[in-house]
Structures are given as structure tokens and as C-alpha cells.
Amino acid sequence: MQVYGLVGNPVGHSLSPPMHEAAYDELGLDARYVTFEPDPDALAAALRGADALGIRGLNVTIPFKRDALELVEPDALAARIGAVNTVDLSGAEATGHNTDAAGAIRALRDHDVALDGADAVVVGAGGAGRAVAFGLSDAGASVSVANRTVVTARDLADEVPGAAGHDLVALPDLLADADVLVNATSVGMEEDASPVPAEALHGDLAVLDAVYRPLETRLLRDAREAGARTVDGAWMLLYQGVEAFERWTGERAPVDVMNETLRSRL
Numbered sequence: 575m576q577v578y579g580l581v582g583n584p585v586g587h588s589l590s591p592p593m594h595e596a597a598y599d600e601l602g603l604d605a606r607y608v609t610f611e612p613d614p615d616a617l618a619a620a621l622r623g624a625d626a627l628g629i630r631g632l633n634v635t636i637p638f639k640r641d642a643l644e645l646v647e648p649d650a651l652a653a654r655i656g657a658v659n660t661v662d663l664s665g666a667e668a669t670g671h672n673t674d675a676a677g678a679i680r681a682l683r684d685h686d687v688a689l690d691g692a693d694a695v696v697v698g699a700g701g702a703g704r705a706v707a708f709g710l711s712d713a714g715a716s717v718s719v720a721n722r723t724v725v726t727a728r729d730l731a732d733e734v735p736g737a738a739g740h741d742l743v744a745l746p747d748l749l750a751d752a753d754v755l756v757n758a759t760s761v762g763m764e765e766d767a768s769p770v771p772a773e774a775l776h777g778d779l780a781v782l783d784a785v786y787r788p789l790e791t792r793l794l795r796d797a798r799e800a801g802a803r804t805v806d807g808a809w810m811l812l813y814q815g816v817e818a819f820e821r822w823t824g825e826r827a828p829v830d831v832m833n834e835t836l837r838s839r840l
């Protein structure tokens with residue numbers, strides 16, 4: 575039996591185990607997906623132990639995504655983003671990857687959102703914001719980053735080719751001519767709030783919210799009412815998992831089954 579898993583703290587509410595195990599069942603793979611909650615200072619020992627036990631791959635989440643970068647050989651994208659969310663332990667050397675970027679890009683493309691040449695606005699410059707900004711830029715979009723802490727937005731923009739960093743108050747101006755908006759802040763998760771003024775949204779926008787609990791955030795509701803195309807955060811969660819699954823197993827992921835399983839639990 576192959577073992578895969580998730581390392582984070584806490585991981586109790588993770589949707590990754592049912593999503594990945596539904597895929598193993600669908601393809602008849604003898605595999606399991608297990609969650610692990612090491613102490614915050616025990617990531618190195620956890621990764622060594624996982625490797626020694628023959629665990630083939632691990633997802634990594636809060637608070638370990640940045641630390642993992644130092645403990646495995648990151649690929650170029652994970653190094654640029656500065657965070658690893660997927661570790662491949664199948665080779666001689668543990669390698670680190672970031673599937674959040676591809677997760678966001680595949681979520682948008684799956685909804686027929688054209689990215690090459692698009693004007694894209696990313697709200698948030700934490701882990702998700704960094705992944706989305708690099709992903710959009712690599713997909714050919716021109717990227718503006720807006721963040722509550724403006725210096726973080728500017729620092730990120732300095733690293734993303736052609737990008738600019740802004741304060742949140744710039745959002746109405748930035749969005750006036752934009753094609754794509756991604757919320758990569760946690761706003762909307764705890765409360766019925768949006769990081770973007772509803773009046774700044776319009777019908778020519780495609781809006782992805784990385785937040786997936788709730789599925790329809792205030793931002794997505796406002797966007798729908800403004801006539802924008804909306805993509806909820808479960809699509810990004812789905813495709814980051816699909817990318818990890820395909821990397822680890824070498825099999826084409828049963829996307830529909832994974833999607834149904836995920837949505838049945840949200």
C-alpha cells in the first residue's frame with residue numbers, strides 16, 4: 575500500500591483525505607491519505623521519518639509551508655513563491671513544489687477565463703497571494719497586487735515581472751479596466767465581509783475567491799450581482815489537489831470524482 579498525507583497543525587478539518595481517497599478508490603489504487611500534526615518545531619524530523627517509512631508524498635500546510643522550503647529541494651516555482659505545499663518523497667532526494675499556483679490557474683481556465691494578455695488584480699500578498707501572482711504572470715497576465723499592508727504588496731510586485739503593488743484603496747481604480755480579480759486574503763472566511771467594494775465590480779470581470787468556506791463568499795455574491803463570472807475557492811482547492819495527485823501517482827486524476835467528493839463536504 576502507498577501512503578500519502580498532509581502535514582500541518584491543525585489539519586482536523588482538511589478536505590484533502592476524502593478528496594484523494596476518492597481518487598484512489600476510483601482508479602483502484604492501493605493507497606491511503608493520512609493527516610499528521612507534528613509540533614511546530616518538528617517538521618524536519620517529520621519529513622525524515624516519513625521518508626524512512628516509505629511515505630511517497632506529503633502536502634504541507636499552515637504553519638509549515640515556508641519552513642518546508644528549507645528542508646527539501648524546491649523546484650523553481652516553489653522557490654520563487656517562497657513556499658512548498660507538496661513534497662515528493664519518491665526519489666533519492668525530497669523535492670518541493672507549489673500546486674496552489676496551478677490550482678488557481680486551472681480553476682480559472684476551467685471556467686474559460688483567458689489569462690494571456692489579461693489585466694489581473696490579486697488582493698492579498700500572503701502565501702496564496704504570492705502563488706496566484708506568480709501563476710497569473712507565468713500565464714501571460716499583467717498583474718497588480720493590492721494588500722492591506724502595502725509594503726508586502728510592493729515587495730511581491732518587485733519579484734513578479736511587470737507587476738505593481740498597491741494599497742487596498744486603489745482597488746476601484748485598478749478594477750475599472752481589469753479582466754480578472756482574485757481574492758487571496760482570508761477576508762470572507764470568518765465573517766460576511768469582502769475585501770473589495772461591491773461598486774468596483776463589473777460585468778467584464780472574472781472573479782476567483784481563494785476562500786472556500788463558505789463556498790459563496792460575500793465577494794462572489796457581489797460579483798455575481800454585478801454580472802461578473804465567478805469561480806469559487808473549491809475549484810482552486812480541487813486543482814491544487816489534482817496537481818499533487820498526478821505528480822505523486824503518475825496517473826491522470828479523476829477530476830469529476832474528486833470535485834464531487836469535495837463539494838459534498840462543503
Ligand code: NAP
Nearest residue numbers: 698699700701702703722723758759760784785807810811
Ligand atoms: P496568509 O499567508 O496568512 O495571508 C493572509 C492575507 O490576507 C494577507 O495578504 C493579509 O494581509 C490578508 N488579510 C488578512 N486579514 C485581512 C483583513 N482583515 N483585511 C485585509 N486583508 C487581510 O494566508 P494564505 O495562506 O495566503 O491564505 C489566504 C486565504 O486563501 C485563506 O482564506 C486560505 O484558506 C485561502 N487559500 C485557499 C486555497 C485554495 O486552494 N482554495 C489555497 C491556499 C489558501 P496583510 O499582509 O496585511 O496581513
